[in-house]
Amino acid sequence: MxxxxxxxxxxxxxxxxSWWPANSGFEVCVGAILTQNTAWNNVEKAVANLKKAKMLSCEKLADSKLEKIARLIKPSGYYNQKAKSLKLFCQYVQKNYKGSLQRLFSLPVLALRKELLSLHGIGNETADSIILYAAGKPMFxxxxxxxxxxxxxxxxxxxxxxxxxxxxxxxxxxxxxxxxxxxxxxxxxxxxxxxxxxxxxxxxxxxxxxxxxxxxxxxxx
Ligand code: SF4
CATH class of the missing domain: 1.10.1670.10 (Helix-hairpin-Helix base-excision DNA repair enzymes (C-terminal))
Structure with missing residues (x-):
């Protein structure tokens, strides 16, 4: 076969x-970072906490304290590490792409992959999930x-x-x-x-x- x-x-x-189970490209990015080493239902709880606290935005996560992010995403496990990864990812997009994922995703696919892999806590699977499910580019x-x-x-x-x-x-x-x-x-x-x-x-x-x-x-x- x-x-x-x-x-x-x-x-x-x-x-x-009908994947990925998220309402926006940014939510896909957050889910892809949070799903490392945990079951998806834990990610859903963490994303729900972020939504409830009105924190599910690149700007808010980039500006928030790590402790606050960690508290909200606690259900996803490894929350201190993941809070750092989320915040640094958002700060990167804010600083280099004026907070626009569209601008980041306009990079050629291999350049996009290289940039994502250079960020803290983003490995192959997370980078490729963002490229495929958030950017809609061909990366298996x-x-x-x-x-x-x-x-x-x-x-x-x-x-x-x-x-x-x-x-x-x-x-x-x-x-x-x-x-x-x-x-x-x-x-x-x-x-x-x-x-x-x-x-x-x-x-x-x-x-x-x-x-x-x-x-x-x-x-x-
Ligand atoms: S469950 Fe997995 S290992 Fe078993 S027959 Fe199906 S594909 Fe093969």
């Missing part, structure tokens, strides 16, 4: 996921779910690093932000519903084509 075939099978089973997001599914099926067992796995997906797919968006969201859905840490292979519609699934079901019977 190649990535496009996998995408089609996931889409046929789950339909469109690799996360723990993508790695897990790639290892289990497998799609490409040799693609062991973030960069290699991303290059593998991007070379196998049409360069389309819409496709990358939907595919990543579908992978997340599948790994939450079936391909969990402890996978539910017996119920999985991919079990006939999955090496891990075949071995685990053979061992079971």
């Amino acid at each position: 190649n990535p496009l075939q996998l995408c089609k099978k996931l889409y046929a089973n789950y339909k469109s996921q 997001v690799i996360d723990a779910y993508t790695k897990r599914l790639n290892e289990r099926l497998p799609l490409n067992p040799k693609a062991e690093t973030y960069a290699r796995l991303q290059a593998f997906f991007q070379s196998a797919l049409p360069k389309s932000p819409r496709l990358y968006n939907e595919f990543h969201a579908l992978v997340v859905r599948h790994c939450k519903e079936a391909c969990r840490k402890k996978p539910l292979c017996r119920k999985c519609f991919l079990k006939g084509e999955c090496e891990f699934g075949k071995i685990s079901l053979k061992a079971f019977y």
Whole structure:
């Protein structure tokens, strides 16, 4: 199975996921920073706190004290580190792009990625989530779910690093932000519903084509 075939099978089973779950590009950026090492429902609580305190804006977060931001985003975990990352990201946009994400996102995609990666607390997955889901530019997001599914099926067992796995997906797919968006969201859905840490292979519609699934079901019977 190649990535496009996998995408089609996931889409046929789950339909469109309409990602990212946020109301604005700025909210996507905040969510992408807060979701590191935590479940999405914790991010939702933190974002709700920011909204309630009328703090969900680049200007407000850039000017606020770290302690205040940390208190509001506490549900997302690692809140002191994440408060620093959020504040520095917002200060950067305020200072260099007059507070406009549109200006930041007008950079060519590789230059945008380089800038994001130069900021405190922003790694590959966070940068690529911002590029794909907030800026709408073609950058395939690799996360723990993508790695897990790639290892289990497998799609490409040799693609062991973030960069290699991303290059593998991007070379196998049409360069389309819409496709990358939907595919990543579908992978997340599948790994939450079936391909969990402890996978539910017996119920999985991919079990006939999955090496891990075949071995685990053979061992079971
Ligand atoms: S068969 Fe099992 S390991 Fe393979 S994709 Fe499905 S749930 Fe994951």
